[in-house]
Amino acid sequence: NAGVTQTPKFQVLKTGQSMTLQCAQDMNHEYMSWYRQDPGMGLRLIHYSVGAGITDQGEVPNGYNVSRSTTEDFPLRLLSAAPSQTSVYFCASSYLISGRGYEQFFGPGTRLTVL
């Protein structure tokens, strides 16, 4: 049971380049989400999905696309990278645990730098 895995761990892009951050979970969780974490700020929700084929925008969706073709995978695509997208990206998944309030399990993160 690997939990939530993310690749790559580190990435450097040039402005305008595109790329996909990969996220996979093996816990059969319905809910998956992408966050970004910036210094002095909490985690901000980019996009989320409540099941295969269903995605929705979070707080900061601009510049990012997602899809959910399977329960396990939830890739995040940067369409045209900008320096403002330099951040640490976390993928998380969850299911309802009775009495625990949608505890989310996180991957180790991807540190992205856009030059």
Added chain:
Amino acid sequence: DQQVKQNSPSLSVQEGRISILNCDYTNSMFDYFLWYKKYPAEGPTFLISISSIKDKNEDGRFTVFLNKSAKHLSLHIVPSQPGDSAVYFCAARWNSNYQLIWGAGTKLIIKP
């Protein structure tokens, strides 16, 4: 407008003493509160949670207190250990939604 606030960016505590981390919120519709712990270069991990219908939840060395009238919650760690040195995030769930609203985090440093 930050709905979940952790006003102390950092906190330093002597090993063996009590650590108290604080969190304030503005939205009275939050129905669940969670604390996460994060080590450098790792993702956050769940620590403890509390429903809005309770005022206290305990799990080993960790206790969370909720004061709904003051819209304030706190995490107590007793006794503090070196391995507790990490960033602690407070998060809140709104109206049985899957989404969580996060505070900015407090860096806890446990001094030997």
